[in-house]
Amino acid sequence: MSNQYDVIIIGSGPGGYIAAIRASQLGLKTAIIEREHMGGICLNWGCIPTKALLRSAEIYENMRHSADYGLKSEKIEADITQIVKRSRAVTAQMASGVAYLMKKNKIDVIWGEAAITARGEVTVSESKKPIEQPQNPVPKGVLPQGKYSAKNIIIATGARPRILPGIEPDGDKIWTYFEAMKPKSIPKSILVMGSGAIGIEFASFYRALGVKVTIIELMENILPIEDEEISKLAQKRFEKNSMKIFTKTKLVKVEKQKNSITAHIELANGQKEKITAEKLISAVGVICNTENLGLEKLGVQLEKGAIKINEYCQTNIEGIYAIGDVAGSPMLAHKAEHEAIIAVEKIAGKNPHPLDRRKIPGCTYCHPQIGSVGLTERAAKERGYKIKVGRFPFIGNGKAVALGEPDGLVKTIFDAKTGELLGAHMIGAEVTELIQGFVIAMNLETTEEELMHTIFPHPTLSETMKESVLDAYGKALNM
Amino acid sequence: MTINITMPALSPTMEEGTLAKWHVKEGDFISAGDIIADIETDKATMEVEAVDEGVLGKILVPEGSEGVKVNAVIAILLEEGESAKDIGEISDASEIREVPKPAADKKLAVKEAKPKTANEQTTSTTKTTQTPTLKTGERIFASPLARRIAKEANIDISLIKGSGPRGRIIKVDVEKVIKEGLPIKAKPIKSSIAVSSGMSNEAVKALYEIGTYEERKNDGMRTVVAERLTEAKQTIPHFYLTIECQLDNLLKARAEINASAPKNKDGKPEFKLSVNDFIVKAWALTLQKVPEGNATWAGDSILYHKVSDVAVAVAVPGGLFTPVVRAAESKTLRQISAEIKDYAIRAKSKKLAPHEYQGGSSAISNLGMFGIKQFAAVINPPHGTILAIGTGSERVYAKNGEIKTGTFMDVTLSCDHRAVDGALGALMLDAFKKMIENPVMMLA
Numbered sequence: 001m002s003n004q005y006d007v008i009i010i011g012s013g014p015g016g017y018i019a020a021i022r023a024s025q026l027g028l029k030t031a032i033i034e035r036e037h038m039g040g041i042c043l044n045w046g047c048i049p050t051k052a053l054l055r056s057a058e059i060y061e062n063m064r065h066s067a068d069y070g071l072k073s074e075k076i077e078a079d080i081t082q083i084v085k086r087s088r089a090v091t092a093q094m095a096s097g098v099a100y101l102m103k104k105n106k107i108d109v110i111w112g113e114a115a116i117t118a119r120g121e122v123t124v125s126e127s128k129k130p131i132e133q134p135q136n137p138v139p140k141g142v143l144p145q146g147k148y149s150a151k152n153i154i155i156a157t158g159a160r161p162r163i164l165p166g167i168e169p170d171g172d173k174i175w176t177y178f179e180a181m182k183p184k185s186i187p188k189s190i191l192v193m194g195s196g197a198i199g200i201e202f203a204s205f206y207r208a209l210g211v212k213v214t215i216i217e218l219m220e221n222i223l224p225i226e227d228e229e230i231s232k233l234a235q236k237r238f239e240k241n242s243m244k245i246f247t248k249t250k251l252v253k254v255e256k257q258k259n260s261i262t263a264h265i266e267l268a269n270g271q272k273e274k275i276t277a278e279k280l281i282s283a284v285g286v287i288c289n290t291e292n293l294g295l296e297k298l299g300v301q302l303e304k305g306a307i308k309i310n311e312y313c314q315t316n317i318e319g320i321y322a323i324g325d326v327a328g329s330p331m332l333a334h335k336a337e338h339e340a341i342i343a344v345e346k347i348a349g350k351n352p353h354p355l356d357r358r359k360i361p362g363c364t365y366c367h368p369q370i371g372s373v374g375l376t377e378r379a380a381k382e383r384g385y386k387i388k389v390g391r392f393p394f395i396g397n398g399k400a401v402a403l404g405e406p407d408g409l410v411k412t413i414f415d416a417k418t419g420e421l422l423g424a425h426m427i428g429a430e431v432t433e434l435i436q437g438f439v440i441a442m443n444l445e446t447t448e449e450e451l452m453h454t455i456f457p458h459p460t461l462s463e464t465m466k467e468s469v470l471d472a473y474g475k476a477l478n479m
Numbered sequence: 480m481t482i483n484i485t486m487p488a489l490s491p492t493m494e495e496g497t498l499a500k501w502h503v504k505e506g507d508f509i510s511a512g513d514i515i516a517d518i519e520t521d522k523a524t525m526e527v528e529a530v531d532e533g534v535l536g537k538i539l540v541p542e543g544s545e546g547v548k549v550n551a552v553i554a555i556l557l558e559e560g561e562s563a564k565d566i567g568e569i570s571d572a573s574e575i576r577e578v579p580k581p582a583a584d585k586k587l588a589v590k591e592a593k594p595k596t597a598n599e600q601t602t603s604t605t606k607t608t609q610t611p612t613l614k615t616g617e618r619i620f621a622s623p624l625a626r627r628i629a630k631e632a633n634i635d636i637s638l639i640k641g642s643g644p645r646g647r648i649i650k651v652d653v654e655k656v657i658k659e660g661l662p663i664k665a666k667p668i669k670s671s672i673a674v675s676s677g678m679s680n681e682a683v684k685a686l687y688e689i690g691t692y693e694e695r696k697n698d699g700m701r702t703v704v705a706e707r708l709t710e711a712k713q714t715i716p717h718f719y720l721t722i723e724c725q726l727d728n729l730l731k732a733r734a735e736i737n738a739s740a741p742k743n744k745d746g747k748p749e750f751k752l753s754v755n756d757f758i759v760k761a762w763a764l765t766l767q768k769v770p771e772g773n774a775t776w777a778g779d780s781i782l783y784h785k786v787s788d789v790a791v792a793v794a795v796p797g798g799l800f801t802p803v804v805r806a807a808e809s810k811t812l813r814q815i816s817a818e819i820k821d822y823a824i825r826a827k828s829k830k831l832a833p834h835e836y837q838g839g840s841s842a843i844s845n846l847g848m849f850g851i852k853q854f855a856a857v858i859n860p861p862h863g864t865i866l867a868i869g870t871g872s873e874r875v876y877a878k879n880g881e882i883k884t885g886t887f888m889d890v891t892l893s894c895d896h897r898a899v900d901g902a903l904g905a906l907m908l909d910a911f912k913k914m915i916e917n918p919v920m921m922l923a
Binding site for chain 1: 622623624625627628631643644649650
């Protein structure tokens with residue numbers, strides 16, 4: 001057995017394992033190194049298990065409102081143990097799927113923590129990081145720790161929760177997403193610090209289970225990267241569902257009591273308040289896993305805490321690539337996957353197209369869902385575009401009303417000069433499944449004209465997309 | 480049902496033109512055959528005749544509109560019993576200009592044409608950007624956005640190299656061209672962008688103080704002259720051959736022929752041949768005597784023409800025309816003379832029809848009347864050659880050890896080296912010189 005590879009990938013998250021498969025497809029001798037769980041955070045402690053949790057919440061919510069649909073149901077209970085168990089089972093299935101894909105593509109899996117000890121040399125040793133429990137099974141036939149060499153190394157080590165001083169997670173009352181994903185019981189109240197996708201999804205999940213949820217956001221709006229109008233609608237909707245939301249609010253300090261925490265906050269107007277909750281979920285962003293990789297020694301440049309890469313995911317050191325969260329924002333699994341393809345194809349001497357960051361969609365799986373791509377209205381104006389904005393509410397869509405989901409809005413932003421679709425922002429049922437229609441449109445560089453010529457099936461929620469486009473040009477029909 | 484009057488194609492290659500003048504106004508009754516408008520194309524102003532009769536209901540394209548596409552609806556004719564109300568709503572003439580639709584298809588009531596607002600567009604937008612195709616009919620792959628940006632910037636998208644998947648032309652490719660200009664060989668549709676030397680229009684203007692010049696907008700003719708000659712000088716490998724021809728015999732023959740011209744009622748001679756008429760005839764015969772020289776470069780082949788279609792450059796204010804004397808080898812000097820006179824008169828009033836100045840395999844450019852001794856002309860594509868005629872002047876020459884005087888002219892042949900090589904060009908000039916110096920040979 002030779003320890004010499006064409007490509008070694010560090011990290012088996014959605015960036016790493018996709019890179020490995022693509023490399024294998026292109027005939028490269030490939031190995032992937034993982035220290036904890038096949039599929040990385042996304043599969044084990046992120047995207048996938050949270051979707052399982054949110055599905056439980058959604059069904060629970062629907063059952064509680066079953067009378068609205070003419071269905072009687074009594075004694076509906078949320079069994080948090082079973083909800084978490086199901087979520088873990090989903091991750092186990094997906095993680096074993098990744099292990100299977102490695103085997104199928106003849107990719108060596110090396111188990112342990114990797115460091116680049118010299119150019120083209122990776123040393124794998126025992127992981128010093130405590131394993132997050134429950135751990136999905138380690139695949140069979142993994143290669144042992146030791147020295148491995150590769151012509152090319154792809155760093156795909158991901159990111160981890162950012163820890164703010166004063167709210168260090170304690171595994172008990174102060175949680176990160178790890179703890180929030182596997183509660184032993186349903187707390188009565190939760191304070192969510194940070195209103196990005198992670199914070200909002202947990203807020204949405206716990207709120208559905210009947211938990212009293214308070215959200216604190218430092219910025220002007222919740223979901224600060226979304227279009228302001230969408231953020232405001234989301235906030236209104238959440239508040240209607242009895243969430244308490246403080247924006248432009250600072251967390252001054254947190255005091256811990258025996259069974260609760262008390263957060264001292266400073267509101268936008270300078271007023272100080274105290275909020276007591278059973279748990280605090282810290283969702284104040286993530287930081288890149290750049291440590292202990294040997295980057296300093298090799299002189300790999302960082303930028304704002306992330307590995308600095310060019311449009312082909314190459315670092316400043318030849319033969320070393322970085323993809324996904326560790327290579328900077330937006331920290332999204334689908335961005336990592338796309339970078340994986342770019343990096344591997346570059347290694348294989350192909351001619352990949354650089355990533356167009358403007359066309360990366362973002363989704364938040366709260367209720368109602370939020371999906372967006374491209375520029376927000378504000379960003380478009382700041383860039384000097386003269387724009388046409390279209391809006392269409394779900395209330396004007398037959399399918400949405402039939403589903404009992406009349407709350408929603410599709411907002412489209414066009415360059416008035418060229419008809420280029422600059423951005424699309426959606427809130428409402430299933431919009432995370434709809435947004436890719438606009439992503440394709442943007443990628444193919446359609447103008448409003450092609451969108452107007454496209455037939456959308458009736459009755460679907462997708463009709464709201466067409467109506468929004470029509471509205472941007474003053475032609476909306478069902479409004 | 481109303482009848483659409485569309486922009487006519489005055490020549491097979493015409494794509495657009497300027498609606499120079501309306502001879503009729505809304506409400507006028509028009510009979511078939513009436514002249515209703517003047518259309519200015521590349522080189523000519525043509526009159527448009529009505530094909531149908533009726534009352535002119537609406538003029539959609541006002542006088543002076545440039546770049547009106549062939550087949551665009553320019554006006555609507557009402558048939559008997561119809562009124563303006565029968566005309567569908569036309570919210571924006573330019574929209575109709577691009578994709579003509581039968582007026583009867585329009586649903587809404589008539590309104591005065593006014594600037595388009597979003598609400599007035601129909602949902603099935605009429606201004607669909609056509610999928611561009613190459614002349615060969617091959618489809619050009621370009622994103623809709625790229626097409627639209629290119630169209631708005633007046634850039635021929637077929638000239639842009641695509642960087643998208645499988646060479647698809649995408650937005651950045653067009654933006655690059657807008658910023659950096661087209662790569663060599665490519666040219667924009669409108670000369671205002673780049674028939675200039677590479678400096679931008681603004682950069683040229685910036686060199687001169689405002690007020691020290693008068694700026695005249697380039698008309699269709701100027702634009703075509705600029706485009707074609709730029710193309711010629713950039714793509715045709717020119718070389719030049721000069722020869723001296725003695726004119727004494729020709730001048731003598733000309734004097735004799737003119738002297739014997741019959742007189743008309745007013746006592747004026749019925750014709751008066753010019754030296755140039757002899758030159759045209761001699762050159763037409765040369766192209767027959769050296770048929771390899773009667774050639775046109777056609778990319779993957781060379782066309783050897785059977786007849787001598789000789790174009791004659793005619794200067795007009797603001798430009799020049801090159802009407803073609805067809806099969807000049809078979810025409811008499813009188814016929815050639817009369818034809819060129821007629822062409823010259825009509826060229827000056829821009830009344831030449833496109834078929835009269837298109838084609839030809841060679842050309843004559845004569846600046847002798849201005850005293851120019853010798854010059855080299857630019858080939859007028861797709862011609863293979865052009866003969867530049869200098870002034871006839873009395874010169875001292877030696878013959879059999881004696882110093883003599885005689886009248887001579889220098890002629891310079893510009894050849895497209897792809898089709899006509901040096902020795903071939905020399906043979907042509909030799910044949911030409913023999914006929915000029917001994918005009919009787921034209922009869923041989």
